[in-house]
Amino acid sequence: MKQIILSDIHANIEALTSVLLAAEKEGEIAYCLGDIIGYGANPSECLDAMRHYSHLTVMGNHETAVLHPGMTAVFNPEARKSVFWTCDHIFGEDWDQIRTFPLTQIQGGIILVHSSLVEPDRWHYLQNDEDLEANLRLLKDGQVCFFGHTHIPGIYCLKDNRFLSLPIDKETELEPGARYLINVGSVGQPRDRNPRASYCVFDPDARTVVFRRVEYDFRTTQRKIIDADLPAVLASRLSSGT
Numbered sequence: 001m002k003q004i005i006l007s008d009i010h011a012n013i014e015a016l017t018s019v020l021l022a023a024e025k026e027g028e029i030a031y032c033l034g035d036i037i038g039y040g041a042n043p044s045e046c047l048d049a050m051r052h053y054s055h056l057t058v059m060g061n062h063e064t065a066v067l068h069p070g071m072t073a074v075f076n077p078e079a080r081k082s083v084f085w086t087c088d089h090i091f092g093e094d095w096d097q098i099r100t101f102p103l104t105q106i107q108g109g110i111i112l113v114h115s116s117l118v119e120p121d122r123w124h125y126l127q128n129d130e131d132l133e134a135n136l137r138l139l140k141d142g143q144v145c146f147f148g149h150t151h152i153p154g155i156y157c158l159k160d161n162r163f164l165s166l167p168i169d170k171e172t173e174l175e176p177g178a179r180y181l182i183n184v185g186s187v188g189q190p191r192d193r194n195p196r197a198s199y200c201v202f203d204p205d206a207r208t209v210v211f212r213r214v215e216y217d218f219r220t221t222q223r224k225i226i227d228a229d230l231p232a233v234l235a236s237r238l239s240s241g242t
Contacts, residue, residue, distance in 0.1 A: 002027030005184050006199040007114070007148025008060070009050075011040030011086070012188030012238075015197040016049055018216035019187050026201050026212075029053040031107065033148040034060025034114035037098075038079065039189055039234045041224035043086045046188075047094045059101035060114045061123040061149070066090070067098060078231035085230055108204060111145040125150050132156045132181060133163045139179040146182050146200070152192045153185030153200070153211050171210040182209055188221075189234075195241035 004023040009016050009032070023029060032054040037043040039062075050057055065071050065083045072080040090098075103120050104113045111117070116124040117135045126132050127150055136158040139145060155166040159178040166172055174180055185198030192198075196213035203209075222235035 003030035003202045004199060005031045005146050005202055006187050007033035007184050008035045008151050008186035008188060009046050010035055010188035011037050011043040011046050012221050013042035013045045014221045015188045015216045016046055018214045019197050019199050020053060022214045030055050031112055032057040033112060033146060034058050035062045037086050038062030039082050041228040044090050044094050047097055051097060056105060056107060057101050058105055058112050058114055059103050063098045063101055078233055082230055113147050115149040129163060136179045136181055141177045141179060144174060144180045146184055148184055150183060151186035151190055152183060153198050154183045156181040168211050171208050174207040190241040193241045195239055
């Protein structure tokens with residue numbers, strides 16, 4: 001069966017609901033790559049959905065931050081405020097769920113991580129070719145690693161000792177022997193100037209990957225963020241995907 005891999009929901013239940021409805025036609029929600037919470041106004045609802053739909057979730061930096069609020073010293077003010085707001089709006093079962101998330105996981109022949117294979121507990125952003133290639137070189141030939149954190153979908157490959165960034169506008173067949181890093185983008189707060197929710201469909205038998213984008217009612221999400229007295233920028237950016 002095809003596997004749905006998603007990341008960075010960020011307490012956006014409207015985006016997540018749209019993704020779940022679209023994804024059920026293609027496969028099963030196999031893995032979530034962290035940051036279910038943070039920024040948005042429905043953290044408990046999103047955690048509950050992932051309890052029911054995701055086979056496995058790895059730890060994101062926002063989950064780590066609610067468990068260890070001291071790490072918010074490195075967050076920007078808007079993210080810091082959302083962490084403390086989230087702490088007041090998640091409950092017993094939510095806390096128990098978050099504590100079970102592993103930092104990285106090897107599952108069915110693929111590697112899952114929120115941010116980076118290099119010091120995954122330091123939450124590095126893989127945004128330049130040098131850092132992406134360094135992570136690729138940690139993989140073995142033929143290995144595939146799925147990640148998130150930057151909110152920007154992408155496929156990166158090391159083939160014949162050469163780094164490649166591949167197009168994401170069509171289905172990609174993963175070649176035997178090549179190493180792949182695949183950023184599945186963000187469900188709840190895209191930052192690639194496309195406001196539609198992003199997720200990835202992986203076929204482990206055919207070894208193919210395709211990205212999907214889904215419209216959702218971001219205006220309702222924006223209104224909830226404002227009504228919760230969360231920072232306004234967390235709402236405004238949803239309409240532009242920045």
